[in-house]
Amino acid sequence: MQTTPFLLLISVLVCSVQPFRLIPPRKSFAANRNSLSKSLPAQPGTIATEEPQTRLPRDYRSFTFRNKYKINYDVSCAGSDKPPILLIHGFGGSINHFRYNEPVLTDGGYNVVRVDLLGFGASDKPPPSGDLEYNMELFAEVSKELIDHVEAEREVVEGRKWIVGGNSIGGLTSLMVARELEERCRGVVLFNASGGMTSFRYEELPLLARPILWLLQNVILKQFGNGFWNNFKQPENVEQILKSQVYANNNTNVDDELLSIILDPSYDEGAREVFLAVFGGEPGPTPEEVLKDLGNNVKILALWGTGDLWTPLEKGLHPGSKFGEMINQEKGVEYKLVRLPGAGHCPMDEVPDQCHEALLPWLKDLK
Numbered sequence: 001m002q003t004t005p006f007l008l009l010i011s012v013l014v015c016s017v018q019p020f021r022l023i024p025p026r027k028s029f030a031a032n033r034n035s036l037s038k039s040l041p042a043q044p045g046t047i048a049t050e051e052p053q054t055r056l057p058r059d060y061r062s063f064t065f066r067n068k069y070k071i072n073y074d075v076s077c078a079g080s081d082k083p084p085i086l087l088i089h090g091f092g093g094s095i096n097h098f099r100y101n102e103p104v105l106t107d108g109g110y111n112v113v114r115v116d117l118l119g120f121g122a123s124d125k126p127p128p129s130g131d132l133e134y135n136m137e138l139f140a141e142v143s144k145e146l147i148d149h150v151e152a153e154r155e156v157v158e159g160r161k162w163i164v165g166g167n168s169i170g171g172l173t174s175l176m177v178a179r180e181l182e183e184r185c186r187g188v189v190l191f192n193a194s195g196g197m198t199s200f201r202y203e204e205l206p207l208l209a210r211p212i213l214w215l216l217q218n219v220i221l222k223q224f225g226n227g228f229w230n231n232f233k234q235p236e237n238v239e240q241i242l243k244s245q246v247y248a249n250n251n252t253n254v255d256d257e258l259l260s261i262i263l264d265p266s267y268d269e270g271a272r273e274v275f276l277a278v279f280g281g282e283p284g285p286t287p288e289e290v291l292k293d294l295g296n297n298v299k300i301l302a303l304w305g306t307g308d309l310w311t312p313l314e315k316g317l318h319p320g321s322k323f324g325e326m327i328n329q330e331k332g333v334e335y336k337l338v339r340l341p342g343a344g345h346c347p348m349d350e351v352p353d354q355c356h357e358a359l360l361p362w363l364k365d366l367k
Helices: 003-017 101-107 138-154 169-184 209-225 225-232 235-245 258-268 269-277 287-293 319-323 350-364
Strands: 060-063 067-076 085-089 112-115 162-168 184-193 299-305 336-341
Touching: 003 336, 060 138, 067 101, 067 138, 085 101, 085 138, 085 169, 101 112, 101 350, 112 138, 112 225, 138 169, 169 184, 169 287, 184 319, 184 350, 225 235, 225 269, 235 258, 258 269, 287 319, 299 319, 299 350, 319 336, 336 350
Parallel strands: 085 112, 085 162, 162 184, 184 299, 299 336
Antiparallel strands: 060 067, 067 112
């Protein structure tokens, strides 16, 4: 049995049916930083929840996507001619999930761009509509337009080949962006990569898990979305999931700062609708499908935690250990896998030093 989707589906069901508890918010780890605070009224049909009194800095720069939506992003300029690096977060993440990586990369002379995908972080969170569907193609479109924007605004040196990196769905987005950029992309960095927006495809699930997926999509998310959302976003629940599943082998960096990174955006208008839309949305292309289309001598570095329960390296539906078999070597594509012993689903935050030990030499060797 493939454990990844089955474990995640069970976790979602447990979060959905356990009694609702109004848990006092934890004080932010970054109380002494330049942070914002506000209180929000309860959404219709929900129980009012007090927001943490302090927040990490969230708003950086912005550009307008599709002439109407604000996309939050940040550029850290090192002032060198090295390739610019775009970092893309995963589901429920944001710019600040790369809190340990951006300073190291900038100190190494790289211009680093980080983005909040539409619906996440401090970017706008419009509800899905006839002309806006939350899917992998949307996330790739946002990322590519950001690259065009920062080049046009000369926030990075125009004409340099890009390195695109991401975690979880951000990893899959990175592969899709590399495919779209073609000769403008030099490399891709995967901090673990998901098999899709939610990784759930009926044909891929074991028979036992298929009814659970149907129940989730057609009953729980549609009829009990408010309760599901309120339960799922509670600090105690988020911390428990992080420690038991996401950072299962090393809880050191599961601190109040990380909880703030994940929870603060959940108080924004539209966050609930986006969360439910993404969670129940179409998974999109598989990484194997995208890998086969890559060309132009793109180099791929996969930094994969061997303890990842959600996108397992060896036994998942789309194991990273097999990605190297999917690339088109005739087009000069290379795949290097670095196993990070015991690390979980977000290695760039759980074991950043180990990631940097492999990443910096690889970046230096890119020609």
